[in-house]
Structure formats: structure tokens, C-alpha cells
Amino acid sequence: xxxxxxxxxxxxxxxxxxxxxxxxxxxxxxxxxxxxxxxxxxxxxxxxxxxxxxxxxxxxxxxxxxxxxxxxxxxxxxxxxxxxxxxxxxxxxxxxxxxxxxxxxxxxxxxxxxxxxxxxxxxxxxxxxxxxxxxxxxxxxxxxxxxxxxxxxxxxxxxxxxxxxxxxxxxxxxxxxxxxxxxxxxxxxxxxxxxxxxxxxxxxxxxxxxxxxxxxxxxxxxxxxxx
Numbered sequence: 474x475x476x477x478x479x480x481x482x483x484x485x486x487x488x489x490x491x492x493x494x495x496x497x498x499x500x501x502x503x504x505x506x507x508x509x510x511x512x513x514x515x516x517x518x519x520x521x522x523x524x525x526x527x528x529x530x531x532x533x534x535x536x537x538x539x540x541x542x543x544x545x546x547x548x549x550x551x552x553x554x555x556x557x558x559x560x561x562x563x564x565x566x567x568x569x570x571x572x573x574x575x576x577x578x579x580x581x582x583x584x585x586x587x588x589x590x591x592x593x594x595x596x597x598x599x600x601x602x603x604x605x606x607x608x609x610x611x612x613x614x615x616x617x618x619x620x621x622x623x624x625x626x627x628x629x630x631x632x633x634x635x636x637x638x639x640x641x642x643x644x645x646x647x648x649x650x651x652x653x654x655x656x657x658x659x660x661x662x663x664x665x666x667x668x669x670x671x672x673x674x675x676x677x678x679x680x681x682x683x684x685x686x687x688x689x690x691x692x693x694x695x696x697x698x699x700x
Contacts, residue, residue, distance in 0.1 A: 476556065477619040480509070483552050487545040490514050491600060491607070494618035495586030500578070505561070505613035507620070508583035511545050512600060512607040513538055517697050520606050523688035526675040532682060535608070539565050542610035549612050558616040574661060583611035585651065588621030591628050592649040595635040595686035596659040599628070604693025605635075605686070625651040635686040641667030644686065 477494060484492040489511040497508040515534065522528045546562035553560035561567075563583075568576050581598050585591060589609075590600035597605045627649040636644040643663040647653070655661065668681040687693055 475619070476616060480549060480552060480616075480618070484509070484511050484545055484549050487548045488513060488541055489545050490603070491589050493584075493587035493589050493621040495583060495588065495623055496620045497583070497586060497613070500582060500586070502577040503613060505559070505615055507614050507616055507618045508586055508611055509546075509549060509614065509618070510580065510584035510587040510589050510609060510611045511542065511549075512584065512589060512598070512603070512609045513541060513545075514603040514696070515606045515608070520684075520688050520693060520697060523684040527672045527682050527684055529676050529678070531684060532672075532676060532678055532680070535682060538608040539610075542608055546610045546612040550614075553612075553614050553616050556616065558614055560612055560614040560616070562612040563610060574665070575655075578611075578613075580609045580611045583613075584609055585625070586620075586623045588624055591624045591626065592653075592658070593627065593629050593635065593690065593692075594633060594644055594646055594648070594658065595639070595690065596644070596649075596655060597687055599690065599692050601692065603696045604690045606688065606690075606693045606696060623651075632691055634689055634691055638689040639664075639686050640671055640683065643667065 491512040497503045543564040550560040550562040590598045593599040636646045641663045643660040647658045665681045668683040673679045
């Protein structure tokens with residue numbers, strides 16, 4: 474069986490709703506020629522609740538999906554190593570995030586290179602099928618995989634729904650292009666401060682989770698209306 478197809482089948486059997494490979498050449502802090510991105514969607518009822526306020530269910534689900542994603546990318550890593558290739562799953566315990574909440578190689582970068590979607594005006598990955606209502610992860614490898622077509626520009630057009638709905642008013646309304654600095658899209662400090670405020674008020678849990686910008690995304694709403 475084709476290596477890419479076999480890897481994709483393994484990732485999807487483990488629970489990935491979306492999976493794709495991308496050419497990572499020229500991407501700083503990567504060190505591998507290929508990247509594999511995976512995504513799992515949030516349940517529709519959780520998203521609908523987030524349109525009003527964050528919930529304890531979303532808090533629990535956030536960590537459950539992270540654990541699921543770790544399992545998915547580790548399965549991909551194990552498969553590729555068994556085939557004789559180098560591979561590194563970017564699990565939550567391996568990815569280091571600095572004080573500005575930056576990682577060396579964001580999952581979003583791998584996802585756009587693999588063609589899973591683009592970066593929206595909410596500074597999150599937007600997928601055609603699930604909108605921004607996905608949790609994502611990635612793995613890196615030297616395996617010769619078949620690459621998806623990279624997405625290098627935003628497809629949000631004139632829509633600014635997430636910008637208008639952001640409780641922190643932290644979104645700039647900028648149309649993303651590959652390589653763009655995060656600060657041109659979002660004021661991270663304003664965003665995180667408001668997230669903690671909203672989450673604490675709604676659930677009593679003092680952490681930086683909100684979700685409104687992806688819950689209100691028009692592509693997310695298309696997913697909510699789908700069968």
C-alpha cells in the first residue's frame with residue numbers, strides 16, 4: 474500500500490477526522506522535510522454552548538481532545554519508525570511554549586502546509602468542513618510522503634464575524650498570509666486576559682479558555698448546520 478495512504482488510514486482509525494502531509498522545506502525550526510497534520514472536531518452541542526459562554530464541559534473536552542491527539546500522532550510516529558524513518562510527534566508534553574505562548578513550530582503551520590485549511594481573522598486554523606471548531610496536532614518526519622496543496626492565503630474574504638464577536642476586541646481583522654506575524658492578527662495579551670476573566674466568571678475555573686471566536690465563525694456555523 475502507498476505509504477501516505479497507509480499512514481493516513483492509521484491516523485484516521487485512531488480518531489483523526491482530517492489528516493494530511495505537507496512540504497516543510499524552508500520552514501524555520503522544523504528540521505524535517507515533511508510534516509503531518511491531524512484534526513479532530515468539537516461536538517456540535519459544545520460549540521453551540523460556547524456561542525454564549527465557556528463551559529465546564531468545554532474545559533474537560535479541551536484536555537480530553539489533547540490526549541486523543543497525542544495518541545493519534547504517537548501512533549503515526551510509531552508506524553513511520555517501524556518503516557525505518559525518523560519521526561517526531563509534537564505531543565503536548567514535548568512541545569515547549571514560552572512566556573508569550575509561542576512554540577517553535579505551531580501545529581497551525583503544519584496544517585496550512587498540508588492543505589487542511591488557512592489561518593482566519595481569529596488567528597486559528599479554519600477548515601472548510603469544520604470551520605475553526607477543531608483541535609489540531611502534528612508530527613514531523615523524513616518519510617517521502619505525498620503532499621497536499623499548501624494554503625498560503627486567507628479565504629475569509631470580507632467576513633469579520635469573529636472580529637465583531639470577540640469579547641476582548643483583540644482581533645485586528647487582518648487577512649492572513651503565510652509567514653505573517655501573529656501580532657498583525659491578534660493582540661495576545663488582551664485576548665488571554667479576557668479569556669481568564671470570562672472563564673472564571675462562567676465556570677469558576679481560572680484559566681485562559683473562551684472559544685467564542687471559533688464558535689461564531691461562519692465556517693463553523695456551516696458545520697453546525699450540516700447533517
